[in-house]
Amino acid sequence: MTMGGSDERKDIVIIGGGIIGCATAYYLTRHPSYDPKKHRIVVVEATRVAGGASGKAGGLLAVWAYPSNIVPLSFRLHQDLALEHGGEDRWGYRRVSCGNLEAHGRKRSELEGLGAAPGFSLGKRAGETRKGGKAWSGTGLPKDLDWILPELVQGYEEMGGSRETAQVHPYYFTMSLMDLAKASGAELVIGSVTKINYADVSSPASTPPPAIDRSGNKSPSTSSLSSSTSSSRSRRKAESVTYTDKETSRSVTVPASHVVLAAGPWTARLFPAAPITGLRAHSVTITPAGPVSGYALFTEISIPSPTEVGYRGPVSPEIYARPNNEIYVCGEGDMEVEVPETTADVEVDESRCDDLIAQVSSISDHIRLGRVTRKQACYLPVLNIGGSGGPLIGETGVDGLYMASGHSCWGINNAPATGLLLSEMIFDGKAKSADIRQLDPRRIL
Known part of the structure; x- marks a missing residue:
């Protein structure tokens, strides 16, 4: 009423x-x-x-x-x-470009700490249909997306322009x-x-x-x-x-x-009565080694050496370049830790943050040689x-x-x-x- x-x-x-x-x-x-x-x-x-x-x-x-x-x-x-x-x-x-990026990450030895913990998609990708591993029908990397190593890219597909x-x-x-x-x-x-x-x-x-x-x-x-x-x-x-x-x-x-x-x-x-629960999401911020153009990237990165212990197939970090020379990276969500009493009590799993850093570093030297400024976690409100x-x-x-x-x-x-x-x-x-x-x-x- x-x-x-x-x-x-x-x-x-x-x-x-x-x-x-x-x-x-x-x-x-x-x-x-x-x-x-x-x-x-x-x-x-x-x-x-x-x-x-x-x-x-x-x-x-x-x-x-x-x-x-x-x-x-x-x-x-x-x-x-x-x-x-x-x-x-x-x-x-600011207006930015957005795309799906498929790439082969560099050697497993350069991705220390990549764990096998299961994750939940944050649901941001339009359609959420490519998790099975089908190659993307990309048309090539945009010229101004020069902070991703082109030789590692398998496909790029634009999701939206400015x-x-x-x-x-x-x-x-x-x-x-x-x-x-x-x-x-x-x-x-x-x-x-x-x-x-x-x-x-x-x-x-x-x-x-x-x-x-x-x-x-x-x-x-x-x-x-x-x-x-x-x-x-x-x-x-x-x-x-x-x-x-x-x-x-x-x-x-x-x-x-x-x-x-x-x-x-x-x-x-x-x-x-509210059917609301929390999905924990980890993220990191990085000051890259050089300037980066304005892109939001949804990635699928294949990790070499699938026989190694801890390998869990392609990973899908999201990478957002910000105008203040900052890169934001987030990963899949998890429900391993219940929603705490307040936002001040949120537990950060540093190993998950380290995984994210390793994953995106494997396809970008701008990131690999950059400086990590924050490791953090939060809870997204989702319907249960x-x-x-x-x-x-x-x-x-x-x-x-x-x-x-x-x-x-x-x-x-x-x-x-x-x-x-x-x-x-x-x-x-x-x-x-x-x-x-x-x-x-x-x-x-």
């Missing part, structure tokens, strides 16, 4: 300071009905803005991404944001949107949300389910009411959000007419329901409670559209800029 009209006071609490939460705050402050004297927007983040995947992603933008009902809108909004706010300088926005693909630096993009939102009246609170509190909006005989804290326990403030039940199904309304302030360790409750769950893989901790692609954007069936999660590897790409659509839902009562009925959380909750 949509909560109120645009003229009513709105206390909007956004849970999560990643790109989805920050983009939502930004677009709420840009909505024609937003009045900072009347409405309040609070972003509650447990550790730091862009502390999770939003600060460690690759930042690829593509018109061929998914889902198709919001991608064109989001791709255009990225360009609009860059033009309005100087995104080229502020967060590294009209279809672009990039941003995710950390700076997320931070910028939060700063812009704050400049227009939004507030940022660093604190860990412990529960969402609900009020009963059905008949007096009915009682709402108790608030659930992050450990799955009933909230003491409401559990005493659980004995009063009704045969009819009660309806709940989001009423407030309780968090523990990071600096003071005090418990604080803020009123909320609207709550936006944008907590990524942590969404289900606060709303157990088979046959249902993400994200989930919209109302949850609880009045005033919205979900914006499950964006998988396309969170940066689809954040502007997500934020704009949520701002429309909250202020206009419905999404106007795109048809997102297929992404309605109520379809699967």
Whole structure:
């Protein structure tokens, strides 16, 4: 049920300071009905803005991404944001070329540490059809892609030119949107949300389910009411959000007419019905030995000597050249370690990072002779329901409670559209800029 009209006071609490939460705050402050004297927007983040995947992603933008009902809108909004706010300088926005690259890596002895751990595709390649090893029908390496050793390339296939693909630096993009939102009246609170509190909006005989804290326990403030039940199904309304302030360790409750769950893989901790889990992804950043042209590469690298111990066939790291003379490399995801308490507790498996470095070094001396600047890991929010692609954007069936999660590897790409659509839902009562009925959380909750 949509909560109120645009003229009513709105206390909007956004849970999560990643790109989805920050983009939502930004677009709420840009909505024609937003009045900072009347409405309040609070972003509650447990550790730091862009502390999770939003600060460690690759930042690829593509018109061929998914889902198709919001991608064109989001791709255009990225360009609009860059033009309005100087995104080229502020967060590294630029158009790039993108391609599939098949290559033979150099000798196994130069790829120390390449393990045999199984991985999960991040799902970013259009089609995901070539894992079986069929040769790609490439037309040759582009001349300006001179930082890949041409004698090792078996095929190159363009996925998109500068009209279809672009990039941003995710950390700076997320931070910028939060700063812009704050400049227009939004507030940022660093604190860990412990529960969402609900009020009963059905008949007096009915009682709402108790608030659930992050450990799955009933909230003491409401559990005493659980004995009063009704045969009819009660309806709940989001009423407030309780968090523990990071600096003071005090418990604080803020009123909320609207709550936006944008907590990524942590969404289900606060709303157990959410079918969201986390896929861990490792990445590294490298300062190359020389300048590199603007390409995003999806690779399939064959490793020599298949009889050696630990050989696991072709590997598929993704390589993104950034405008600040940086190369970003990410690999397949894994689910070996559960999602931790916060982004600050994410465990980095350095051996996986070393594997990535070895893999991409095997086809590029610019990388091999470069300097590794960061080894990192994050968790991508993915749906754990088979046959249902993400994200989930919209109302949850609880009045005033919205979900914006499950964006998988396309969170940066689809954040502007997500934020704009949520701002429309909250202020206009419905999404106007795109048809997102297929992404309605109520379809699967």
